[in-house]
Amino acid sequence: MSKDDKKAIGFTILGAGLSVILRPVLGGIAVLVGVVIILSAHVSQPNSPALNRGLVDSSGQPITLITTSKPWMLPAILIAMALIVVTGMVWELGRTYYPNLSITLVIPRPPDPPDFVWTQGGHHQNPMASYLPPIEVSFNCYFDPDVLPIKVPAGRVAYVFLLHKEVNASRHQVQFYEIPNFNGDVAKMWPDPHLVQEERQRSDQGVSALRCDVKNHGQQDILELTIPIDTLYDLDHNSGTWRTRLQNTIVINPLDRGDTFTFYVVNECPVETQTLIPHYAAANLVGERTQRRFQIELENPYAPSQGFGIGQSKVYWAGMSCP
Numbered sequence: 001m002s003k004d005d006k007k008a009i010g011f012t013i014l015g016a017g018l019s020v021i022l023r024p025v026l027g028g029i030a031v032l033v034g035v036v037i038i039l040s041a042h043v044s045q046p047n048s049p050a051l052n053r054g055l056v057d058s059s060g061q062p063i064t065l066i067t068t069s070k071p072w073m074l075p076a077i078l079i080a081m082a083l084i085v086v087t088g089m090v091w092e093l094g095r096t097y098y099p100n101l102s103i104t105l106v107i108p109r110p111p112d113p114p115d116f117v118w119t120q121g122g123h124h125q126n127p128m129a130s131y132l133p134p135i136e137v138s139f140n141c142y143f144d145p146d147v148l149p150i151k152v153p154a155g156r157v158a159y160v161f162l163l164h165k166e167v168n169a170s171r172h173q174v175q176f177y178e179i180p181n182f183n184g185d186v187a188k189m190w191p192d193p194h195l196v197q198e199e200r201q202r203s204d205q206g207v208s209a210l211r212c213d214v215k216n217h218g219q220q221d222i223l224e225l226t227i228p229i230d231t232l233y234d235l236d237h238n239s240g241t242w243r244t245r246l247q248n249t250i251v252i253n254p255l256d257r258g259d260t261f262t263f264y265v266v267n268e269c270p271v272e273t274q275t276l277i278p279h280y281a282a283a284n285l286v287g288e289r290t291q292r293r294f295q296i297e298l299e300n301p302y303a304p305s306q307g308f309g310i311g312q313s314k315v316y317w318a319g320m321s322c323p
Helices: 003-040 049-054 073-097 127-131 165-169 193-202
Strands: 116-119 122-125 137-144 150-152 156-163 177-181 188-190 209-216 222-236 241-252 260-267 273-277 280-285 292-295 306-310
Touching (some): 137 273, 137 280, 156 222, 165 241, 177 188, 260 306
Antiparallel strands (some): 116 122, 150 188, 156 177, 209 260, 222 241, 222 273, 222 280, 280 292
């Protein structure tokens, strides 16, 4: 950058600053001083014919049309007007030397309000959230002994949430076990159907799994859909309580409007489990910068707890050994 360019930028910034700061301030002062001068002034009343011709009185002295008892007011308004003129000249000088320079004032946008405001006694609906488009997501799971084996259509991927207490205790976010089927044009079955049939014949509890569907019913695409899943492990039959409770988070990104994300819940270990379906999740619509907490659409939203029990598994379906 040359010296002339630096000077031009300096003049432009100086002129812009002076214009922003001085113009409204000094303009207001000029108006105020002018009004005060007018109110405090008096006008001479000439009554001789000579006055109308040469603005002089009968003795030949010039007539003073406006006088004031505050002599500092007139110099003050003249100085204010001179500063405004100088400011405009500096600004125009900078624009002449550097016409493509622009100065933009960026006002930060406040964060999007959450759907719910949490208080010590619970939560209530945030009134500002009514101005935001709703997030409409349903989450429904189906208990079916015939879910296994899973049928994976050609060109698709099946996602499985494996219930393994030790593995899920070591990580918060669910890492789905993926079953791809990109080879050929026929459906793929997982696990092996013969293995599933043998386990059904050996086990008194049978072989069961969950199929869960998450659907976007809204009018906009969803990003970072975060669903907390609580799972209970190892039921104590004497006390009727569960020995371990873990929470893992399922993240779906994106979930386009009208689309459904399907995943399966399979028990990998020889312990009894129960998977609890949540009532709330968090997500943000496309264009929003922060997540909003929202209520999930459930088949029975009034049930305080919706749990699905999956019995012990004597087979390591994904090859993950259990202690």
